[in-house]
Every structure is written in structure tokens, then in C-alpha cells.
Amino acid sequence: xxxxxxxxTRESQYAALWPRAPxxxxxxxLAKRLDTLEGKKIAWLWDYVFRGNEVFEQLEATxxxxxxxxxxxxxxEFGNTHGSDERAVVAALPAKLKAMGVDAVVSGMGC
Amino acid sequence: xxxxxxxxxxxxxxxxxxxPVPGHPGLQSKEVLQKNILETTAAKVIDNLLTLPAQxxxxxxxxxxxxxxxxxxxxxxxxxLAHELSDGLPIVPPTVEKVGExxxxxxxDANEVLGVLLPDNRSATVWSVAVNGxxxxxxxxxxxxxxxxxxxxxxxxYGVEHSGNTPGGENLIVLNGPIIKELGFNYTQGVMRDGFQxxxxxxxxWRLYLRNVAGFLPHKNDKATFGNTWxxxxxxxxxxxxxxxxxxxxxxxxxxxxxxxxxxxxYTGGNHISSVSGATPEALLPYMADAVVKQxxxxxxxxxxxxxxxxxxxxxxxxxxxETIAAGGWSKQKLKEALFAQARIPAHQFERILRDWTxxxxxxxxxxxxxxxxxxxxxxxxxxxxxxxLVWRPEDFMIVVTGDLGRNSCYVFAHNGVLGFxxxxxxxxxxxxxxxxxx
Numbered sequence: 148x149x150x151x152x153x154x155x156t157r158e159s160q161y162a163a164l165w166p167r168a169p170x171x172x173x174x175x176x177l178a179k180r181l182d183t184l185e186g187k188k189i190a191w192l193w194d195y196v197f198r199g200n201e202v203f204e205q206l207e208a209t210x211x212x213x214x215x216x217x218x219x220x221x222x223x224e225f226g227n228t229h230g231s232d233e234r235a236v237v238a239a240l241p242a243k244l245k246a247m248g249v250d251a252v253v254s255g256m257g258c
Numbered sequence: 259x260x261x262x263x264x265x266x267x268x269x270x271x272x273x274x275x276x277x278p279v280p281g282h283p284g285l286q287s288k289e290v291l292q293k294n295i296l297e298t299t300a301a302k303v304i305d306n307l308l309t310l311p312a313q314x315x316x317x318x319x320x321x322x323x324x325x326x327x328x329x330x331x332x333x334x335x336x337x338x339l340a341h342e343l344s345d346g347l348p349i350v351p352p353t354v355e356k357v358g359e360x361x362x363x364x365x366x367d368a369n370e371v372l373g374v375l376l377p378d379n380r381s382a383t384v385w386s387v388a389v390n391g392x393x394x395x396x397x398x399x400x401x402x403x404x405x406x407x408x409x410x411x412x413x414x415x416y417g418v419e420h421s422g423n424t425p426g427g428e429n430l431i432v433l434n435g436p437i438i439k440e441l442g443f444n445y446t447q448g449v450m451r452d453g454f455q456x457x458x459x460x461x462x463x464w465r466l467y468l469r470n471v472a473g474f475l476p477h478k479n480d481k482a483t484f485g486n487t488w489x490x491x492x493x494x495x496x497x498x499x500x501x502x503x504x505x506x507x508x509x510x511x512x513x514x515x516x517x518x519x520x521x522x523x524x525y526t527g528g529n530h531i532s533s534v535s536g537a538t539p540e541a542l543l544p545y546m547a548d549a550v551v552k553q554x555x556x557x558x559x560x561x562x563x564x565x566x567x568x569x570x571x572x573x574x575x576x577x578x579x580x581e582t583i584a585a586g587g588w589s590k591q592k593l594k595e596a597l598f599a600q601a602r603i604p605a606h607q608f609e610r611i612l613r614d615w616t617x618x619x620x621x622x623x624x625x626x627x628x629x630x631x632x633x634x635x636x637x638x639x640x641x642x643x644x645x646x647x648l649v650w651r652p653e654d655f656m657i658v659v660t661g662d663l664g665r666n667s668c669y670v671f672a673h674n675g676v677l678g679f680x681x682x683x684x685x686x687x688x689x690x691x692x693x694x695x696x697x
Contacts, residue, residue, distance in 0.1 A: 158330050158331075159330070159331065160328065160329060160330060161328065161329065161330070161331065161334050161351035161353055162325045162327075162328045162353055162354070163325060163326060163327045163328070163334045163337070163338070163351045163352055163353065164323065164324070164325055164326070164352045164353065164354065164357060164389050165319075165320040165321070165322070165323075165324045165325075165326045165389075166338075166343055166352060166386065166389045166390050166393060166466070166470040166471075167319070167320075167343070167378075167380060167386070167470050167471060168322055168380040168381045168382065168383050168385075168386045168471050169319070169321070169322055169380065169381060170267075170268060170319070170378060170379050170380055171374050171379045171380065171381055172268055172269055172270035172379040173270055174270055174271075174272060174313075174314070174316055175270040175271060176313070177271060177273065177274065177275075177310060177311070179310065180306075180307060180308055180309055180310045181307050181308055182308075183308075184304065184307060184308065189307070195564055196564070197282075197283045197284060198283040198284070198291065201283075201288070201291060202279060202283065202291070202295060202299070205291070205292050205295040205296070205300075206295060206299065206300055206303060209295065209296060209300040210300065210303070210304065213304075227564070229564070230564055230565055230566070230676070231560075231565040231566045231567065231568045231675075231676045232566075233676075234414065251307050253277075253303060253307075256279075256283070257261055257262055257276070258261070258282065258424065258481070
């Protein structure tokens, strides 16, 4: 406590605690990237907003034209990643992606 | 881009790559959208698939019990503002001594983890509940309520990870039990007005905890277009519901009358409905049902569309309104059934709203029903003028009796569906709990 007796006030001092809590997720390395897109299978994941269906359709056309051997798995194979059953949809992804032989995933749409 | 960057840290991938679509797809013609994808998005998608970005180093943070600032009241507040640890109002400096006072009102270990909150992925510890409770201006004896609130926040069904979404809905905590009177919560006139310490500070605590532990900061993880200020806690008038024989709101979650419990849901807005007049429930119903319908537009997609069966409209009834309905022989369940039957819109309007919102070109309730995705009540005929409900069943409505004892009003909240689905938690009091003085 320090006092300012001259004007009859006392200014308190406080040692304030950190109000957050430690993060539980440690930094993880990203997956290895593809050496080429030729012959690779790409899956689209969609949260059913922001016209992702059109965006993916256009991307598929563009990438498919540039890399004729590329194949794609439609977002409809996985379900809505932002709907009422999103937890189940996301939990099922690893097994589905493995079973389908997917090489990489593009997930959208954010805003 | 900003959201992806902020969210990815909590997921453990601070260097995750994104491919932007310039502008907002919702406001672009098909041609403009295609041009943007061709000229910008596609190249970035290709680059992201082929090139691994450099590892990002995440800064070191303080420890769970570290003192981060020492100084005067003003200096502490300046520090908390500068480090985005405050909501903009002055905070009570969270000192070890003050936190200790809060911890005396729980039997739980200070290190106990109540859940892990996205998007920051931080542990919701009893300790951090106390720290943020101090900051919000709560009294130490509110601690059992604060713990129950954070248990609700951590409940998967609530969906805290969606708290930064576009509509910027804000939560509402509804309180039941003897603790309402023991802690001095307002449950009568002006129940949603600030000015009552318990209601106000517990409401503020929720938003501070969302900010500091879940990690929802405006311009970062909180992407509310407009947003709302936090709502004060609404306590139910249990004197009245005892008198009319209606179950309390907490019964929705399995807690009988007399239980200390709270419920939390998230709402994008609401409206006060004045002068609900009539001597019988039948006379009162049309005005109330109309008020419900007018609160729901795009939110119906939580019934059918983006969500399925996750819409729970909430109505606050003033005591004399509830008493008049009960005097007409209606139970709360009967009122829910009547609202379900009357708060309806034409099928063609329902489908048009879904199309407008989702931009999916075709929405067909009949098709959804025949595919087994929605109940028959949405497709009782092929008449496009048939009236369809907003929700799947009468029980989806939630009704709370509170507010001014002498006014005939109701308040209808627009629910945010799966992005803040109502959950209820019991408020567990510590051994030796003695009702403290009322505020």
C-alpha cells in the first residue's frame, strides 16, 4: 500500500493473476504435401454454406483440366461438416478417407 | 483468413494454409464467382496441396497461476485492456486473496478441469472460473453458479465452438432453485435489466470466460457481424409456478422444482410483446403464436436444413399472463401444444426461406419427409399453402415465467439452433452452505 497522506487517500496495489488457462493442443506438424497432383485423388469437404458446392465444382473443373489424371470425391460422400451431426461426420472422416484412398482433402467454406 | 489463422492455433496447426475466395460468395454473380476462383483460389489450392509451409512458432504464455501484472487499480486495468483480457469495462483485479475467497464456496479442487473449450482449446479449470468471477465483479458466494455455467459451456450439446459465428447471438442463462432468493437474483420487474448484482455480474462472467478461456475475441475468433452485449441472468419466479402448478424451466433437463439449476441457450435476438390481452388462453394464444412466428426467419433452417431438429424457441411469460393461462385449465404442456399447432407458416414460405438462406436451388419438404429425414407434420399434404410448424414437436418450445408481476407481456427469443443448443446443469452447493446475505 502506498499512501498519499497529504490528501488523505491511499492507493492500493494489486498483484493480478492471469485469467486464461493453458492451451491443451500442442503444435503439430502438418501432413506431408503431395509431390505431384497427377493421378491423385482429392476429396472435398463442405459445411454446406457460402456456395461451396459451386466453388468445388469450379475447382474440380480447373484442376481436372490442368491435371487430367486427378480424381475427386464429392462432398456429398461425407455429409455436412457443420450440421447437427457434425461430430459424427468428422469422427467418421479418417476411416472414410482411408477406405476411399484419398490422397488429400480440401475443406471449405469459411468466412 | 483472420478466423482461420486465429482458430488454427487452438487446433495445434498455426501454419495451416487457406485458399481465399475474394469478396463474399453470397454477393457475387455466378460469373464473378467463377472468375475469382479461376484467378485466385485455384492457384492457391494447388500451391497448398504441393507446398508445405514453414513451421510457425507459437509464443510462450504465462502459467496457469502466474501473476501477470502488479500495480494500482488503473494500472492493472490498463494491462488487462492492452492484453485483450478485459471486455472494456473496469475489472476487479484478480488477486490470489480474492480468488481464495471464491474457492471457499466450492468443494471442488481448484485444478479440476470442467472441460476443454474450443477454439482456443484451453482447460476450463475451477481456478480460472474463480479468477474470471472476481474480474466480473461477482461475489464469492456466486461460485457454485459460475461453475455450473462453465459446465454448461463445456457441454458438447451447447456447442461453444460456434460462439463466434456470423449471427453473433448471445447466450441467456435461466436460473431455478432456492439459490435465486439466497443470492438475491432479481426474478420480477426488469428481470433482463442490469442493476442487480447477481444477475448482472454472472451474465458478465459468461462473456469474460468466453473471451479469456474459450478464446472468443472480436476481430479474431469472434466473427459476429454485429454482435450483442452479454445478457444478464434471468431467474424464474418460482412462487408463481408453484402457485399455478407448472414445472420449472429446469425440468426441461430433468431437474424437479426445488433444484438449484441453470439452463443456457444462445439466441440471435428477441422481442418484447406488449399487452397480451384476453381472459382465456384461447384468446391469448393467437397474439403469442404470431409473435413467435415473427421472430423466426432463417433460423428455421435449424429445424430443416443446415440443422435438423435443433430449434428450441424460448418464451418468457409475465406472471399474470401465465396465471391467466393456467386459470383457463392449461398446463405448460398444453400451452406448448397450442403454440406448436398455431405458430406455423405456409409450406411455400418455409421452402422459400430455406432456399434464400442456403442458396440451395431446390428445397422440398415433401422430398425431405419421403426420404425419412423430417417428420410427417411438415408434409401432411402436397398443398403448398398448408401450414407447417417451426419445430418438430410441442416439447421443443421452452417457457419461463418471470418479469413484472403486474404486466401482461411476453418476450420471444430467436434461438440459434445447434450453435448454442440449450443445456441444463445442476448447481452443486458446497458442504456447509449457508445462505449468505442478500445483495
